[in-house]
Amino acid sequence: MRWLGGRESDNVEDRRGSGGGGLLVGGGIGSVVIAVIVMLLGGDPSQILQSSSSQEPVNQQADDAAAAFTRKTLASTEDVWKKLFADQGSQYSSPTLVMFRNMTESxxxxxxxxSGPFYCPADQKLYIDLSFYDELRERFNAPGDFAMAYVIAHEVGHHIQKQLGIMDKVDEQRSRLSKKEYNKVSVRLELQADFFAGVWANHAQGQSISIDKNDVESALTAANAIGDDRIQQETQGTVVPDAFTHGTSAQRVYWFSKGLKTGDINQGDTFNSREDANL
Structure with a gap:
């Protein structure tokens, strides 16, 4: 992935040096392995937090480079979504992205x-611990800048859902549906965020970024690596569809690819479409 200009966003809170009750959306994009264990499989979060606290010293130069990349990616999403919203006669309100290390409040x-990268609807901010980029490369075998950009674009996709009122409609169903049925709706929400990430890439190509087939492959590798089926198989040795929250690897790849190919926001109704039913 190559930047064409590379404007950096000002809508960023840098809390990396500051240490450390709502819906966490998209928290499974990278450390979803841990989140699934803790939230769905009965894992012990205290053990995870203890292991997280014993980290190697941060390479400041590399950390600053990751921060600059994050700002550039957010700026690219701002440019794309402002135009797409304007084309439909509405106004896009850019989210704030919070960069941190270890722990912060949201x-x-x-x-x-x-918790991994996530979007918080309550304050309409994106949160990302920059060490996640290392995890994406080392744990999920998804190296490359475009894989990292995909993660940010997915979380921005949740902000798009908030702006369009989709997220509020989904949240309203929480009290009316069983856990099993609500999980199905949650999956469709996540798949739509994958689709929106693809839409961003379609419109950013040639404007703020230049990507080739290898870049796309790295993003697809990331999407494939964090499907619920693959994660459950790795963490518990079996697949439990009723406990899915983000969709299968094949579904995630499908919807990101469709957004990337079409660039058409109107083709991403994952809630009513069953194009991926056989995946």
């Missing part, structure tokens, strides 16, 4: 390395 509760 409108949805404590954000930690274990």
């Amino acid at each position: 409108g949805c509760g404590t954000a930690s390395q274990a």
Whole structure:
């Protein structure tokens, strides 16, 4: 992935040096392995947090480079979505992205390395511990800048859902549906965020970024690596579809690819479409 200009966003809170009750959306994009264990499989979050606290010293130069990359990616999403919203006669309100290390507070509760990147609807901010980029490369075998950009674009996709009122409609169903049925709706929400990430890439290509087939492959590798089926198989040795929260690897790849190919926001109704039913 190559930057074409590379404007950096000002809508960023840098809390990397500051240490460390709502819906955490998209918290499974990277450390979803840990989140699934803790939230769905009965894992012990205290053990995870203890292991997170014993980290190697941060390479400041590399950390600053990751921060600059994050700002550039957010700026690219701002440019794309402002235009797409304007084309439909509406106005896009850019989210704030919070960069941190180890732990910080959010409108949805404590954000930690274990929670992974997520979007908090309560304060309409994105949260990312920059060490996640290392995890994406080393644990999920998804190296490359575009894989990292995909993660940010997915979380921005949740902000798009908030702006369009989709997220509020989904949240309203929480009290009316069983856990099993609500999980199905949650999966469709996550798949739509994958689709929106693809839409961003389609419109950013040639404008703020230049990507080739290898870049796309790295993003697809990331999407494939963090499907619920693959994660459950790795963490508990079996697949439990009723406990899915983000969709299968094949579903995630499908919807990101569709957004990337079409660039058409109107083709991403994952809630009513069953194009991926056989995946």
